[in-house]
Amino acid sequence: xxxxxxxxxxxxxxxxxxxYFKIACSKPSLAGSVSQRACVFCGSRVVLYPIAxxxxxxHGPVGCAVYTWDIRGAxxxxxxxxxxxFTTDLREKNIIFGGEKKLExxxxxxxxxxxxxxxxVYSTCxxxxxxxxxxxxxxxxxxxxxxxxxxxxxxxxxGSKKDGYKIACEALSKLLGxxxxxxxGKYNINILxxxxxxxxxxxxxxxxxxMGIELLATITGDGRIEKIRNAHRASLNVVQCSGSMxxxxxxxxxxxxxxxxxVSYFGIEDMSDALYEVANFxxxxxxxxxxxxxxxxxxxxxxxxxxxxxxxxxxxxxAIYVGGAFKAISLVKALRLxxxxxxxxxxxxxxxxxxxxxxxxxxxxxxxxxxSNPNELSDFVQKTGxxxxxxxxxxxxxxxxxxxxxxxxxxxxxxxxxGYEGMLNFAQExxxxxxxxxxxxxxxxxxxx
Amino acid sequence: xxxxxxTDEIKERKALTVNPAKTCQPVGAMYAALGVHGCxxxxxxxxxxxxxxxxxxxxxxxxxxxxxxxxxTEGSSVxxxxxxxxxxxxxxxxxxxxxxxxIHSTCLSETIGDDLKQISxxxxxxxxVPEGKYVVYANTPSYVGSHVTGYANMVKGFIRSFAxxxxxxxxxxxxxxxxxxxxDMREMKRLSExxxxxxxLLPDTSDVLDAPMTGKHEMYPxxxxxxxxxxxxxNAKATLGLGHxxxxxxxxxxxxxxxxxxxxxxxxxxxxxxxxxxxxxSRLGAVSVPQSITDERGRLLDMITDMHQYLxxxxxxxxxxxxxxxxxxxxxxxxxMKPVYIVSGTPGKRFMKKMEExxxxxxxxxxxxxxxxxxxxxxxxxxxxxxxxLLIGNTYGKYISRDDGIPFVRxxxxxxxxxxHSYFPTAGYQGAMRLLEKxxxxxxxxxxxxxxxxxxxxxx
Numbered sequence: 001x002x003x004x005x006x007x008x009x010x011x012x013x014x015x016x017x018x019x020y021f022k023i024a025c026s027k028p029s030l031a032g033s034v035s036q037r038a039c040v041f042c043g044s045r046v047v048l049y050p051i052a053x054x055x056x057x058x059h060g061p062v063g064c065a066v067y068t069w070d071i072r073g074a075x076x077x078x079x080x081x082x083x084x085x086f087t088t089d090l091r092e093k094n095i096i097f098g099g100e101k102k103l104e105x106x107x108x109x110x111x112x113x114x115x116x117x118x119x120x121v122y123s124t125c126x127x128x129x130x131x132x133x134x135x136x137x138x139x140x141x142x143x144x145x146x147x148x149x150x151x152x153x154x155x156x157x158x159g160s161k162k163d164g165y166k167i168a169c170e171a172l173s174k175l176l177g178x179x180x181x182x183x184x185g186k187y188n189i190n191i192l193x194x195x196x197x198x199x200x201x202x203x204x205x206x207x208x209x210x211m212g213i214e215l216l217a218t219i220t221g222d223g224r225i226e227k228i229r230n231a232h233r234a235s236l237n238v239v240q241c242s243g244s245m246x247x248x249x250x251x252x253x254x255x256x257x258x259x260x261x262x263v264s265y266f267g268i269e270d271m272s273d274a275l276y277e278v279a280n281f282x283x284x285x286x287x288x289x290x291x292x293x294x295x296x297x298x299x300x301x302x303x304x305x306x307x308x309x310x311x312x313x314x315x316x317x318x319a320i321y322v323g324g325a326f327k328a329i330s331l332v333k334a335l336r337l338x339x340x341x342x343x344x345x346x347x348x349x350x351x352x353x354x355x356x357x358x359x360x361x362x363x364x365x366x367x368x369x370x371x372s373n374p375n376e377l378s379d380f381v382q383k384t385g386x387x388x389x390x391x392x393x394x395x396x397x398x399x400x401x402x403x404x405x406x407x408x409x410x411x412x413x414x415x416x417x418x419g420y421e422g423m424l425n426f427a428q429e430x431x432x433x434x435x436x437x438x439x440x441x442x443x444x445x446x447x448x449x
Numbered sequence: 450x451x452x453x454x455x456t457d458e459i460k461e462r463k464a465l466t467v468n469p470a471k472t473c474q475p476v477g478a479m480y481a482a483l484g485v486h487g488c489x490x491x492x493x494x495x496x497x498x499x500x501x502x503x504x505x506x507x508x509x510x511x512x513x514x515x516x517x518x519x520x521x522t523e524g525s526s527v528x529x530x531x532x533x534x535x536x537x538x539x540x541x542x543x544x545x546x547x548x549x550x551x552i553h554s555t556c557l558s559e560t561i562g563d564d565l566k567q568i569s570x571x572x573x574x575x576x577x578v579p580e581g582k583y584v585v586y587a588n589t590p591s592y593v594g595s596h597v598t599g600y601a602n603m604v605k606g607f608i609r610s611f612a613x614x615x616x617x618x619x620x621x622x623x624x625x626x627x628x629x630x631x632x633d634m635r636e637m638k639r640l641s642e643x644x645x646x647x648x649x650l651l652p653d654t655s656d657v658l659d660a661p662m663t664g665k666h667e668m669y670p671x672x673x674x675x676x677x678x679x680x681x682x683x684n685a686k687a688t689l690g691l692g693h694x695x696x697x698x699x700x701x702x703x704x705x706x707x708x709x710x711x712x713x714x715x716x717x718x719x720x721x722x723x724x725x726x727x728x729x730x731s732r733l734g735a736v737s738v739p740q741s742i743t744d745e746r747g748r749l750l751d752m753i754t755d756m757h758q759y760l761x762x763x764x765x766x767x768x769x770x771x772x773x774x775x776x777x778x779x780x781x782x783x784x785x786m787k788p789v790y791i792v793s794g795t796p797g798k799r800f801m802k803k804m805e806e807x808x809x810x811x812x813x814x815x816x817x818x819x820x821x822x823x824x825x826x827x828x829x830x831x832x833x834x835x836x837x838x839l840l841i842g843n844t845y846g847k848y849i850s851r852d853d854g855i856p857f858v859r860x861x862x863x864x865x866x867x868x869x870h871s872y873f874p875t876a877g878y879q880g881a882m883r884l885l886e887k888x889x890x891x892x893x894x895x896x897x898x899x900x901x902x903x904x905x906x907x908x909x
Contacts, residue, residue, distance in 0.1 A: 033517060034516065084468055088466070126556040128526070157526045393508060
């Protein structure tokens with residue numbers, strides 16, 4: 001397979017010296033492509049779902065609810081309401097006569113049953129077409145039940161997953177500024193854009209607490225409604241996964257004057273920067289000293305361990321295809337730290353700035369790609385002789401079929417990959433998959449006939 | 450506890466569904482289309498649908514699942530998806546080069562009124578469909594039926610598009626496989642080979658979704674029902690459909706257009722249902738049952754008698770698709786187990802009727818429900834009221850299993866947290882033995898782990 005659709009060519013580029021880097025992105029997928037992308041609803045749903053003491057009702061046919069039922073492994077230290085799947089299960093007669101009544105009844109039944117702190121109601125494709133007034137129903141039920149019922153207007157056809165993030169942020173912004181019940185400490189921050197996959201947020205919380213910083217709200221990993229209501233009172237927003245949460249960070253800056261910094265928690269370098277930058281923000285020597293001490297302690301044992309992995313992995317090549325480009329940037333750096341060179345890197349939703357950063361960071365000859373598909377990805381990894389693929393659920397079996405190692409850096413990660421401990425897990429996982437004894441039984445030469 | 454919010458007090462629900470025991474049509478259409486050789490399923494709707502179905506099937510099979518999407522935009526949802534679909538057909542043949550594109554609709558494209566027949570015709574007229582290549586379609590509105598309905602509709606679509614009666618009858622028997630695993634389809638073929646009955650199996654996902662690792666990614670693996678075989682189905686001697694929900698419509702279609710008489714049996718799960726499959730093959734193919742199959746049956750019976758004491762009286766809760774639940778219930782009753790709670794989100798009157806037939810005399814306390822609000826939440830509430838010894842169903846039972854400490858055998862779609870289903874069948878006598886082995890393992894493991902020390906036994 002070496003033929004690509006000409007329409008796709010502008011979304012594929014190879015790094016070549018320091019020449020101005022051009023790649024087309026933020027385009028809708030081509031009709032007929034085997035795109036790895038999802039829809040607006042998916043974007044909203046994955047962002048909001050970790051809020052564990054709210055109910056999340058999917059207004060639409062049953063599928064949208066089933067496919068997003070507890071798929072992300074976002075952990076909660078308390079309530080587990082978010083791991084259930086609630087739906088209005090719209091049927092043909094609702095499509096003909098409208099689904100408003102069923103939505104209202106479902107909401108009432110749901111709120112009576114669970115007494116949640118708030119309810120999110122997701123609008124799906126079909127609801128947009130039949131014209132249910134979801135916002136009006138939400139207002140009505142909210143008034144009757146005395147809790148926030150927040151419409152999430154996430155009809156799938158409006159665009160891609162990225163557009164769904166923005167809609168989720170809009171729903172969240174309605175909660176902000178509605179409570180000041182939480183007592184503030186000396187240094188308060190919100191964490192935006194960590195979803196507590198494999199308990200990663202708890203590791204970050206520990207780091208910041210060791211420095212003497214309090215986390216006011218975590219949005220949305222291990223999220224709680226009351227904390228989000230208070231989030232407007234923090235001094236700083238620390239934003240990861242900028243694709244999903246920048247919109248909210250900007251909103252909070254405009255409306256509440258809360259500054260934000262963009263960070264990443266993957267890899268030693270980026271993780272440490274995330275701590276230092278917060279210390280610097282508060283202009284506190286005490287915080288900076290504690291951060292330095294923390295980093296020193298964490299790195300002390302980590303570095304020698306990583307060196308061992310580096311010895312074993314030196315010369316291996318990796319292909320990366322993930323949802324957000326910001327994560328890809330951290331991954332390139334983290335891989336470099338353990339001797340692995342990135343030869344292909346792409347994302348579903350990266351923008352021009354992200355790709356420029358990636359291009360600056362990558363080695364000569366690295367292939368960069370936006371909104372790719374299985375054929376292209378297979379072709380790239382074979383051309384470049386990659387040994388390891390880093391991606392999500394749909395890429396895993398393809399990588400394995402091609403005889404490549406695989407690391408899930410998406411919803412299905414089983415080990416924490418963030419932070420210092422996460423870096424070690426990451427190295428271990430990359431080593432285990434790249435150097436698995438099973439590969440000796442696979443006739444690799446068939447790849448390159 | 451994950452489901453600590455679930456209580457035993459059952460309040461009538463009119464609208465809300467909690468933890469569904471079904472999903473929507475398109476994923477079934479996608480699965481069925483993957484069982485035709487050289488076929489690329491195409492989802493005519495927003496790109497999320499396609500992505501979700503591929504992810505779900507990938508999680509279930511741990512295999513690459515290829516399918517394309519019309520990538521609807523706001524514009525297409527207002528002005529119709531025709532131009533998206535015509536462009537998609539063109540792009541797909543240019544770049545992915547399948548033999549067949551199998552289009553299924555979604556709630557969105559159905560509601561805005563896209564006419565798949567007319568659009569695929571238009572694409573053909575505009576020369577977007579190369580010589581020797583085909584486009585088939587099935588209407589699969591997500592708000593009607595369930596994933597099972599989508600499967601049935603797609604199979605019917607293949608028959609409608611390809612089967613031809615040329616007047617030259619063959620001795621072949623069409624077998625419509627129903628929604629089972631690649632391993633089960635392989636088993637159906639193995640049994641028919643032993644019987645020396647030549648069958649055409651549609652669809653057939655073996656060697657597609659259980660493909661070996663070769664160091665190459667095959668967009669179109671070697672398996673799948675061949676196009677020429679689907680054409681040939683029109684000349685077959687008879688059709689045997691396995692599972693009423695999944696195969697009835699296709700069988701009727703084939704009789705109407707090609708005059709091929711049909712019989713529908715349950716999926717061959719358990720003793721009696723497999724007996725009926727074997728007898729139907731024997732009758733339709735005019736062959737006798739070979740000793741080797743009789744021996745397989747004998748081994749199953751032997752296993753049941755040996756272990757009967759651990760099975761008798763055990764209360765079982767099961768959920769999933771009607772075509773599986775009906776023969777499974779029958780099998781459990783035949784082993785003197787007690788299927789007391791049965792739930793399926795898939796609608797259809799036949800479910801309640803069959804369950805009454807199977808259970809009203811033997812297990813009068815049994816509760817069963819299908820269709821609206823028949824969900825995992827209701828099942829869990831029943832279990833809270835009076836417990837069970839065993840759960841059988843798809844992965845979504847794992848919350849209940851963990852919370853209430855109930856042994857759990859995974860069976861059905863989706864099974865996204867264990868492997869084996871794609872390789873080892875549940876169908877046929879050997880499949881029944883495997884199912885029995887799994888049931889015994891979880892029951893006996895629990896007994897070993899939890900029984901009082903004085904009751905702990907080496908020999909069981």
